[in-house]
Amino acid sequence: MKITVNGTEHEVDVADDMPLLWVLRDELGYTGVKYGCGIAQCGACTVHLDGQAARACQVPAASADGSEVTTIEGLGTPEAMHAVQAAWVEHQVAQCGYCQSGQIMAAAAFLDLNPEPTDDDIDLVMSANLCRCGTYPRIRAAVKTAAQKLQGA
Known part of the structure; x- marks a missing residue:
């Protein structure tokens, strides 16, 4: 392969x-x-x-x-983070961190398809990724911030 x-x-x-x-x-x-x-x-x-x-x-x-x-x-890299990674840091999303790579990858793919998501859009898509620490409000805020950064705002 x-x-x-x-x-x-x-x-x-x-x-x-x-x-x-x-x-x-x-x-x-x-x-x-x-x-x-x-x-x-x-x-x-x-x-x-x-x-x-x-x-x-x-x-x-x-x-x-x-x-x-x-x-x-x-x-992305620590020196050149993807907008989603930077937003995750900015909003201090991770607690235990185990789910975060999957969360970040899901958010990045989602924003490629929907660059101007509503809160409901974010909640619907990101609810498919589970976080046992319950950082969902921070996840939503980070996705919104990343969307703005990707749009140049």
Whole structure:
């Protein structure tokens, strides 16, 4: 299987049904992708697969062959954070932090599709990613701030 992750092409020999999550974490070392539930219910494993948010725990390796994947490690850097990452820091969203890479990846993909979201839009989309610490008000505020930054405001 050939896969491009964060701009780097990789070739891995894995079973066709191995979840992309394990390809990324165990085979390629991208540990920013988290295992949460394994059944696509929590969102901790969210990555961008060919530009779309995807739950890596449910994507078979064979389905990702030839694809481009972006993980949290490829979204931005500490020196040049993506607007969503910067907003997360600004609003101090993370508490335990476990779900945050999936939250950030979901928010970034969402803002690509809806650059001017309402509170209801944000709540609807982001409710698909679970946060046991309950930082949902901060998540909404950070997504709103990131939307403004991405719009140049």
